[in-house]
Amino acid sequence: xxxxxxxxxxxxxxxxxxxxGKYESILTRFPPEPNGYLHIGHAKxxxxxxxxxxxxxxxxxxxxxxxxxxxEDVEYVDSIKFDVKWLGFTWANELYSSDYFDELYNLxxxxxxxxxAYVDDSSPDKxxxxxxxxxxxxxxxxxxxxxxxxxxLLFEQMKNGKFKDGEKVLRAKIDMKAINMHMRDPIMYRxxxxxxxxxxDKWVIYPMYDFAHGQSDSIEHITHSICTLEFxxxxxxxxxxxxxxxxxxxxxxxxxxxxMTYTVMSxxxxxxxxxxxxxxxxDDPRMPTISAFRRxxxxxxxxxxxxxxxxxxxxxxxxxxxxxxxxIREELNAIAPRVMAVLHPVKLIIDNYDENxxxxxxxxxxxNDPANTRTVSFSKELWIEKEDFMEVPVKKWFxxxxxxxxxxxxxxxxxxxxxxxxxxxxxxxxxATYIPESKSHHDTSGINVKxxxxxxxxxxxxxxxxxxxxxxxxxxxxxxxxxxFKNFINPHSLEIxxxxxxxxxxxxxxxxxxxxxxxxxxxxxxxxxxxxxMVFNRTVTLKDSFKK
Numbered sequence: 001x002x003x004x005x006x007x008x009x010x011x012x013x014x015x016x017x018x019x020x021g022k023y024e025s026i027l028t029r030f031p032p033e034p035n036g037y038l039h040i041g042h043a044k045x046x047x048x049x050x051x052x053x054x055x056x057x058x059x060x061x062x063x064x065x066x067x068x069x070x071x072e073d074v075e076y077v078d079s080i081k082f083d084v085k086w087l088g089f090t091w092a093n094e095l096y097s098s099d100y101f102d103e104l105y106n107l108x109x110x111x112x113x114x115x116x117a118y119v120d121d122s123s124p125d126k127x128x129x130x131x132x133x134x135x136x137x138x139x140x141x142x143x144x145x146x147x148x149x150x151x152x153l154l155f156e157q158m159k160n161g162k163f164k165d166g167e168k169v170l171r172a173k174i175d176m177k178a179i180n181m182h183m184r185d186p187i188m189y190r191x192x193x194x195x196x197x198x199x200x201d202k203w204v205i206y207p208m209y210d211f212a213h214g215q216s217d218s219i220e221h222i223t224h225s226i227c228t229l230e231f232x233x234x235x236x237x238x239x240x241x242x243x244x245x246x247x248x249x250x251x252x253x254x255x256x257x258x259x260m261t262y263t264v265m266s267x268x269x270x271x272x273x274x275x276x277x278x279x280x281x282x283d284d285p286r287m288p289t290i291s292a293f294r295r296x297x298x299x300x301x302x303x304x305x306x307x308x309x310x311x312x313x314x315x316x317x318x319x320x321x322x323x324x325x326x327x328i329r330e331e332l333n334a335i336a337p338r339v340m341a342v343l344h345p346v347k348l349i350i351d352n353y354d355e356n357x358x359x360x361x362x363x364x365x366x367x368n369d370p371a372n373t374r375t376v377s378f379s380k381e382l383w384i385e386k387e388d389f390m391e392v393p394v395k396k397w398f399x400x401x402x403x404x405x406x407x408x409x410x411x412x413x414x415x416x417x418x419x420x421x422x423x424x425x426x427x428x429x430x431x432a433t434y435i436p437e438s439k440s441h442h443d444t445s446g447i448n449v450k451x452x453x454x455x456x457x458x459x460x461x462x463x464x465x466x467x468x469x470x471x472x473x474x475x476x477x478x479x480x481x482x483x484x485f486k487n488f489i490n491p492h493s494l495e496i497x498x499x500x501x502x503x504x505x506x507x508x509x510x511x512x513x514x515x516x517x518x519x520x521x522x523x524x525x526x527x528x529x530x531x532x533x534m535v536f537n538r539t540v541t542l543k544d545s546f547k548k
Contacts, residue, residue, distance in 0.1 A: 008312035014056055026058035026223045033065045034076035036267040037282040037289045038083045041258040047307040050089040059092035061220055066098050067212050069196040083290040087300045097212045098198045100219055104207050107215055107245055108188055112151045116244055118144055119154040120171050131184050138176035138184045161204045165191050182237045214238040217250035225250050228257035256313040261321045262471035263288040264479050285537050286472040286493050297514050297524030297539030302328040325540045332522040337365045340454040341502045341517040343466055345383040348430045353380045363410035378411050381458040383501050388453045398451035406451040413438035413447055454518050461501035464534040468495040507531055
């Protein structure tokens with residue numbers, strides 16, 4: 001009997017609300033700003049919002065918070081929709097804050113008519129100075145007492161484009177002495193003469209997040225507006241707007257955002273990495289974006305499992321990236337076909353094997369499924385890993401060395417007879433003898449060897465580029481270190497191996513297809529691959545080998 005999983009605190013709130021009949025069903029929302037690609041932290045929010053709706057037979061809206069035309073782009077909108085679908089979720093409605101620009105404007109006018117909003121001509125510096133500090137109250141300026149009629153006229157003129165950027169703002173009239181700084185007459189609208197990706201040039205005033213967010217929730221009748229902890233101080237303002245506008249009472253709840261080791265989660269910092277060329281783009285497999293994890297070979301289910309394992313907390317904490325790697329490793333171990341790949345090849349010649357002969361040997365695809373097999377071509381000349389040969393073997397060396405015997409995986413036992421080195425002392429060729437009676441699954445040789453190495457037939461192998469990825473940063477929490485976070489970028493976060501070889505059938509593998517390269521780790525086909533020029537990204541190693 002499996003133990004029933006306990007509810008997280010948001011589920012407890014939902015169950016209490018439904019139990020009391022507060023709502024017939026729940027409606028959540030995922031409201032990203034389309035100013036960048038989604039990262040793994042967003043995946044947690046997606047899983048939470050959509051997961052709640054699924055569990056309690058509700059629905060989730062996908063709403064783009066497109067209130068800042070300067071930073072937003074259709075490219076980001078498209079990428080966000082793709083990521084949400086890829087993670088396995090479907091939204092009830094695709095909405096935009098810009099859908100509500102007319103309604104939000106009218107709500108702002110409503111607050112002006114109630115004497116709860118005013119137009120302020122002050123400069124940004126003056127507004128900031130007059131707000132005071134957490135220990136000192138703010139100052140009411142001369143524009144706070146404008147008449148309702150004057151405020152209505154000025155706000156309409158702001159909308160009609162009479163003023164330049166920064167000349168005026170609309171502020172809520174609340175309390176300049178409030179303990180919560182967000183309640184000290186927050187800005188509701190600012191002037192921006194900028195082209196919007198959906199509304200074009202219709203608007204030159206745009207609502208601030210705090211004003212657009214709660215009212216958009218209310219317009220949609222969102223029952224549970226779930227945000228991260230940094231929005232706790234904003235909740236009082238969220239409620240103030242809704243209460244004074246007398247609209248549907250959406251309510252905000254906060255949970256701990258996902259912070260993960262050896263990466264950064266700030267969109268601003270991620271944009272720096274992209275724009276300054278530290279990574280190749282938003283989907284560079286070293287990035288923490290969902291598109292990067294997808295390109296690296298992660299599956300939607302592995303990310304959902306990870307989000308489930310870390311749970312929903314009330315306090316921020318730092319999650320070890322090893323947990324995410326564990327989730328994908330466990331999944332790929334069960335589903336990824338086994339193949340042989342030689343990353344750093346050296347030629348092995350079997351002197352007593354007929355150079356005109358080729359054998360098709362049987363090898364397993366999945367260890368837990370004996371019937372699931374493939375054939376591998378065996379011939380006189382093979383590629384093996386350079387690291388599988390040692391001229392002067394150390395103690396307990398069970399691989400190839402002069403006079404030593406090993407088994408070639410799914411093939412024969414061989415004995416190393418000699419080797420050739422170039423002028424620089426590098427081993428370029430190894431000569432061996434095979435034992436014909438030692439064929440795998442039909443071994444009658446009576447010889448026992450402790451070592452098994454993988455190999456590829458030289459005349460059958462397909463050349464490939466292999467990309468080995470490590471953590472992008474050398475410290476656990478680069479954002480918390482002193483100085484520029486980019487000073488802690490790992491110079492060895494990417495190793496490109498251009499001259500590797502893989503089994504020939506892999507030349508027909510398609511983008512995203514996943515394999516276990518025996519002894520090397522789990523890999524997937526990169527989007528830059530093409531027949532004859534295959535590229536494979538390492539998703540994760542076979543074991544958690546990262547040195548803390």
